[in-house]
Structures are given as structure tokens and as C-alpha cells.
Amino acid sequence: MPELPEVETIRRQLAPAVEGRRIEDMEVLDQRWSAPALGVEAADAVRGRRIDKLDRRGKYLVWELSGDVHLVMHLRMTGNLLYTDDARFVRVRIRLDDGGSVVFADQRRFGTGVVLLGGDARDDYFASRLGVEPLSADFTADHIRELARGRRAPAKAFLLNQERIAGVGNIYADEALFIARIHPLRPIGTLRGKQFDALRAAVVEVLEAGIDARGATIDDFRHTDGASGAFQDRFLVHLRAGEPCVRCGTTIKKIRAAGRGTYLCPRCQRAPRAA
DNA sequence: CGCGCAACCTGTCTGC
DNA sequence: TGCAGACAGGTTGCGC
Numbered sequence: 284m285p286e287l288p289e290v291e292t293i294r295r296q297l298a299p300a301v302e303g304r305r306i307e308d309m310e311v312l313d314q315r316w317s318a319p320a321l322g323v324e325a326a327d328a329v330r331g332r333r334i335d336k337l338d339r340r341g342k343y344l345v346w347e348l349s350g351d352v353h354l355v356m357h358l359r360m361t362g363n364l365l366y367t368d369d370a371r372f373v374r375v376r377i378r379l380d381d382g383g384s385v386v387f388a389d390q391r392r393f394g395t396g397v398v399l400l401g402g403d404a405r406d407d408y409f410a411s412r413l414g415v416e417p418l419s420a421d422f423t424a425d426h427i428r429e430l431a432r433g434r435r436a437p438a439k440a441f442l443l444n445q446e447r448i449a450g451v452g453n454i455y456a457d458e459a460l461f462i463a464r465i466h467p468l469r470p471i472g473t474l475r476g477k478q479f480d481a482l483r484a485a486v487v488e489v490l491e492a493g494i495d496a497r498g499a500t501i502d503d504f505r506h507t508d509g510a511s512g513a514f515q516d517r518f519l520v521h522l523r524a525g526e527p528c529v530r531c532g533t534t535i536k537k538i539r540a541a542g543r544g545t546y547l548c549p550r551c552q553r554a555p556r557a558a
Numbered sequence: 559c560g561c562g563c564a565a566c567c568t569g570t571c572t573g574c
Numbered sequence: 575t576g577c578a579g580a581c582a583g584g585t586t587g588c589g590c
Contacts, residue, residue: 284583342584360583361568391567393584412585436561445585453583502569502582542563543583564588572580 285358287417287450288493289504289512290342293364296507297385298337300366305333305380306348313374313389316396328398329354329377341413341449345405353405355397362387362394366507390503413449417486422448424479431471431479438474439467440541442486451486454499454514457521457546459485466552467540473555492517520546 285293309326316325332348339345344364346354358364368376368384375387375396387394399405414430415421430447442448442456451459460467462485465478474482498504498512501522505511515522519529524537528548536549 286584357584359566359585389567390569393567395585434560440561443584544581560590562588562590565586566584568582570581572578574576574578 284360284452284454284501285362285498285504286342286452286455286493287339287490288455288496288514289498290339290344290358290450291494292498292512293358293507294337294339294344297364297366300383300507301334301337301346301379301385303334304383306330307378307380309378310376311374312376313392316375325354325396325398328352328400340409341416341445342452343409343413351401353399353402355399355405355408356387357395359389359391359393359395361391361503362389363503363505364388364507365505365509367509385507413445414447415449417448417450417490422483422487424476424483427483428474428476428479431474434472435470437468437540438465438471438482439543439545441471443541443543448486450490453543453545454501454518454521455486455489455493458489458519461485461520461546461548461552462488464551464553466554467538467545467547469555520548522546 306329309329311326329348332350332352334346335349336347338347342357344356365386365388367386370386370388372388372390373386374389377385399408415426438460439456442451463481465482493499493514496512496514496517499514500511501515520535523535524546526535528535528551531550533548533550535546538545
């Protein structure tokens, strides 16, 4: 589903088309979209503003508008942002001053959008939800070690927790743990020194590979022009239960970890003692 | 506080 | 063939 590489792919594709344009109108067809501050309707808050920058934080997409207004979107699981004026399941339509349009389409209506008035409100919004950006210089083995200290949460749950590391979801967590040879149920606080290095490197590697492949399309994710990503063809363990491990040939297994379908090589990723 | 889990939602797949 | 139930998953909120 849309994780960091998928959202980054959308950002890169959409930014050239929208940055510098003005929003002529925003048509809100799903009432989950709101402006919590000042009782201002979302559409009224953004109308006429210039799009200064399209940014990303974790799995969130941020439209930085003139006048210090920020439109923050989250695609959740089935949301898509398409550069077109029509599609199935359109929840929001943004018309640009050059005649172009962007629609937020979401089959399951899980996707959300919120207008935040002022950079401070935007910063507060993210500060309470998101941890370190895994592709930034702050994402070091020492940083992960600090986050993991004393915690008994399974490694998989740790990676999925956006308050610690922002942007890793179910696909990339499985792939990173396989590369780092860490069992998904291993309590994160019991990792040894070198394993933190391996985990950092693996997370960076899979996220960059995902971006290079322009994201993974399993069911719903699409590029802004409707095309599919390619990273699903490079999965090492995710969705590969019953197939041989690319490293040792052992049959890939599917288990449940952190309430999610989780794929691993039982030989490369040795089980923790008590779990 | 830390952790697990249900809820949110809807389309698709599985089993009877 | 039909239908009920399971499953998919990012985030939030609740309970222990």
C-alpha cells in the first residue's frame, strides 16, 4: 500500500505539474476532509492560493500553499492522487489555474485530508505523530538503538510504528527485516550492536529501491497517470509464501506479527527464544 | 507508558 | 451457484 516510496513517487510525479500553479477550486465530495482550525471549510481555505511546494513527511503528502496554509493528505491503504479530472471513487477534486486537475480517489474512503492554518500547526501535527525520516542523516544506528532501548515490542511492530520511524509500512518492513536477517517477532530491545547497523542499512536500502522502482503496485497503488509501480516484482519475501528463499532456498513462511500478514525466511531470520 | 487489538471501509477471495 | 465470513492494511483510540 502507499508507504514512503509510493508517496515519494507521487510527490515527484506531481510536483512539476502543480508547483507554481494556483488552486482555482477544491471540490470536497467526502466529509472526512476538514479544516479543524477556525471552522473554515477546507475548500474556502485553499481557494486562490498558489502551490509553493509539494512536500512529503513520512507517508503524508503536504501541499504548501501561499499565505502559510498547508493541505496535508494521507492515502491510507487504497488512496490515489491522479493528474486527471475524473476517475472512479473520486473524493476530492482540485482544479488548477492552468486547466489541469488533480483528483484524490479512494475506493474505501480511508484516505484523509486536513487543512492546517500556519506552519506551527503543521509542525505540531507531525511532531505528535511522526518520528525520524529514514532517508535523512538523522536516521543512524545509534538513533535506532536509542528508540529501541528497553522495548519488548516485536521488530515488525517497531518498524510499523510511525511515531518512531516515519514511512515504513508492511511491505518494506518485511523486506528490511529479511535483508537485516532479523526475525519479525524478535523483541527490538534485544538486538545486538551490529544488528542495529544492519537494520538501518536494510531500511534505507529497501526504501531507496522502492523509490527507484517507482513504488509497489499490489492492488490499488497507481502513479499520477494511472500507471503501476514495479517494486512488487522485486519482493524478496513479501507475498512469497511457499516460494524458495533467494539466499538459502528455504521455503518462505507467512506468520502474523503486529496484527499484519508477515513474510520471512525461517532460516535466514532465526526465531527469538521466547516468542 | 507500552503494547495489543478492534474499528474504520469496501472489494475480493475462500470455504461450505 | 450462492452466500457468509475472512482477509487486506495505515492509523486511531481504547483497554489492560
